Amino acid sequence: MSDLTEILDDEQSLSFNPTDDDDDEMLHEHHRILVDGGQEPIRLDKFLVIRLHRVTRNRLQNAIKGEFVKVNEKAVKPNHLLRPHDVVTVCLPEPVRDMKNVEPEAIPLSIFYEDDDILLINKPANLVAHPASENWSGTLANGVVHYLQQQGLPFFGLSHRLDKDTTGLLVVPKNENARDKLGKQFFHHTIERTYYALVWGEVKEDKGTIRGHLARWKNDRRIMIVEEDGSRGKHAVTHYQVLKRLRYVTLVKCNLETGRTHQIRAHMKHLGHPLFGDAPYGGTRIIKGSVFSKYLAFVQNCFDILPRQALHAKSLGFKHPKDERWVQFESELPEDFTTVLERWEKYVKYV
Template sequence: MIDYEEQETAEDSDELYEHHRIVVDKGQALLRVDKFLMDRLPNVTRNKLQSAIRSESVQVNEKPVKVSYKVKPLDVITITLAEPPRDTDIVPENIPLNILYEDNELLLVNKAAGMVVHPAYNNWTGTLVNALTYHLQNLPTTRNGEGRPGLIHRIDKDTSGLLVIAKTEYSMAYLAKQFYDHSIERTYYALVWGVPKQDAGTIVGHVGRSPKDRKVMTVYPEGDYGKHAVTHYKVLRKFKYVSLVQCNLETGRTHQIRAHMKYIGHPLFSDATYGGDKILQGVPNGTYKSFVENAFKIMPRQALHAKSLGFIHPETKEFLQFNSNLPEDFRSVLEKWELYEE
């Protein structure tokens, strides 16, 4: 049964997943949408359906509706959630993985940008989980055998970098507890527009979905909506119009770094979702415009890399720290900015 009241996504996920698509029959009489769905979806309470409708997880003809909306013949009703469908069969696929470390309890994968972590609507194949189920057998799962095999956290499709995968139920629980306690050390490198006023700082602000676009996260500084989020940052290098910033996550909310950096006025370079795919610093014309557009072509995704992970090993109880190199597109764009002269 889908729990429409528990829609917290895993770490750094930017996907929304279609769970149901219902086309109303031609002869359907006018009926409130919640009552209509109760008839169609077994084991879902009316309260949960109403909660999903109010949160805009239920849409009719690609638009949110009120609970009082009455369905009409040929209406197309979709239910879309931040969690993938829990009854999805995972098809094993022989996809090469960049495994940095592996033992009997866990493995570390350096995910390439562009790879979706979990199968979902429009991305049923070619994902990290498809690859993992081929290379490994009997991966543990979350939520009583349902959910994401071996995954304790996620990173966005177009974010590169490190993910830890549990190979046993014990490791799954042990590592998940460290994420829950915020004791996992997570370091990201981000290229952002502009130069922050302070060389180091902490961003505190609830992060929640935008009321205008549920694929975008917004910072709510008063904490009236969203979930508590804390990002520590440090400027590593300053270029003419951009900066390389190290971000350490204290919490792990969806799009946390991307939303927090935009909130303080420094969207990630080439991040289309948060406005970083436009020239935000410098005069957007002439050779400079050509230079930036070429950099966008080299790195047509948000400039964000999950560089390191530190945690206590479930079996040895030793603290382990893993690091990864920046991918080629990230390195190339940094080199361009380093050599840029107006």
């Protein structure tokens, strides 16, 4: 069976809205669990948190409310008390895929660092990290599987992901111990992750923290929005610091306290400063500056050079899974990012 977290965390997955009109015949069974005969009464959501590793209780509760989880073939509430011999099923629109059997493909990888336990890759833009809906091949994971097979090693999955057009460092475990140790650090948010982002406008404060639950926009599930009242979505915290002010745009450093889908992109948009070039979040519109033809041509030229969101996963810090010593890795900004940054620096200097 597949790991439920692969489906629930996928960018193309459902938001588990209870009002979604899903046909049961289109669902695929991912888990069927027979409750032990000696089991004391226990809440369904609590039971699944224990049985399905790495899936949060909030996400499971949404799945139960969306009737993707049933007990004895009946829809129930998250607080439903399970009894001995109950049958719990988890059915999702995605077909069952064994993520441990990702097909190997000879995809070029930019290896940043490697030892017997971990592999760090400097991911380029325009590369999906992991197989998912409509992208079952041609991903970074497919390339990693091929690379590890050359060493006679199995694939233990990716410890985390980056958006398709986000560049930067991504760590991959090379054995079971590394997978578990890294997984715990990501789960407990003790991994130090630093991103550089070029955003529209003049960020008012030199540093700050953005807090706000992130949920999928009801009109387009590919886009995340901030729910300030916390009525839905997942708790998310981003710390930012201004590195360079360029009048029309600002270079900021972002540190993730949590790691949610599109977290920096959605949080900076919420702050009023969408990432430069980030089309889904309004970053391909001129947010700051004149409408004179010279300026419009300059901005369009920057978009042509950097046809994606200006976001780079610059550094990773964590306890090494072998001996728990702290290790820190830092990468350079990619050429498209640095070129656009240099152009903005020259533009504000001479205009």
